[in-house]
Amino acid sequence: DGGITQSPKYLFRKEGQNVTLSCEQNLNHDAMYWYRQDPGQGLRLIYYSQIVNDFQKGDIAEGYSVSREKKESFPLTVTSAQKNPTAFYLCASSIEGRIYGYTFGSGTRLTVV
Amino acid sequence: QKEVEQDPGPLSVPEGAIVSLNCTYSNSAFQYFMWYRQYSRKGPELLMYTYSSGNKEDGRFTAQVDKSSKYISLFIRDSQPSDSATYLCAMTGAGGTSYGKLTFGQGTILTVHP
Numbered sequence: 001d002g003g004i005t006q007s008p009k010y011l012f013r014k015e016g017q018n019v020t021l022s023c024e025q026n027l028n029h030d031a032m033y034w035y036r037q038d039p040g041q042g043l044r045l046i047y048y049s050q051i052v053n054d055f056q057k058g059d060i061a062e063g064y065s066v067s068r069e070k071k072e073s074f075p076l077t078v079t080s081a082q083k084n085p086t087a088f089y090l091c092a093s094s095i096e097g098r099i100y101g102y103t104f105g106s107g108t109r110l111t112v113v
Numbered sequence: 114q115k116e117v118e119q120d121p122g123p124l125s126v127p128e129g130a131i132v133s134l135n136c137t138y139s140n141s142a143f144q145y146f147m148w149y150r151q152y153s154r155k156g157p158e159l160l161m162y163t164y165s166s167g168n169k170e171d172g173r174f175t176a177q178v179d180k181s182s183k184y185i186s187l188f189i190r191d192s193q194p195s196d197s198a199t200y201l202c203a204m205t206g207a208g209g210t211s212y213g214k215l216t217f218g219q220g221t222i223l224t225v226h227p
Contacts, residue, residue, distance in 0.1 A: 004156075043203075043217040048214060090157070102159060104156030104158070105156050106155055106156050107156055
């Protein structure tokens with residue numbers, strides 16, 4: 001079945017550590033997105049990529065980094081510069097220009113310990 | 114001020130009730146409006162979408178957009194316990210660099226009790 005796979009489902013990070021969240025899709029979608037979800041805040045866009053080897057900052061990119069070396073993969077690194085990384089992270093993909101065609105992964109819950 | 118405002122609730126209703134969920138927005142460039150449903154610890158799934166102003170109906174769900182008031186609504190008729198979830202409104206502009214980037218409301222937590 002086609003879809004988006006996010007891993008791990010739960011992730012614990014120590015203070016000062018970088019961690020990488022995985023996002024893989026087999027939908028042949030061009031565009032991929034990372035959102036952060038906090039209670040009472042909705043979803044906020046971190047980074048997005050419309051094509052391989054290109055990505056753009058979203059509204060809250062500070063303390064995060066991404067890469068897009070393959071069409072299927074869009075990993076997100078949460079760096080030690082992110083002051084409050086505890087949140088639910090959602091990856092999504094869509095056919096370029098098809099805004100109704102967003103597909104979301106099941107999310108990764110990141111907790112700082 | 115957020116571009117999209119949505120009452121986070123929580124909203125609790127008895128089974129069979131009509132539920133009304135609403136969002137207001139400030140960006141007049143928004144043209145596409147969506148409602149997503151998100152179950153606990155899952156990713157959101159698209160429920161309804163509309164373009165510009167007007168109504169759209171799909172089974173027990175009706176989406177309304179009033180661009181003159183910058184106000185959108187989702188109505189759920191004959192609500193069921195399985196409708197218990199967080200409902201997120203989302204919207205985006207018609208073109209340019211905003212196209213494809215969704216702006217979300219805060220989400221409304223809905224509980225339908227038997």
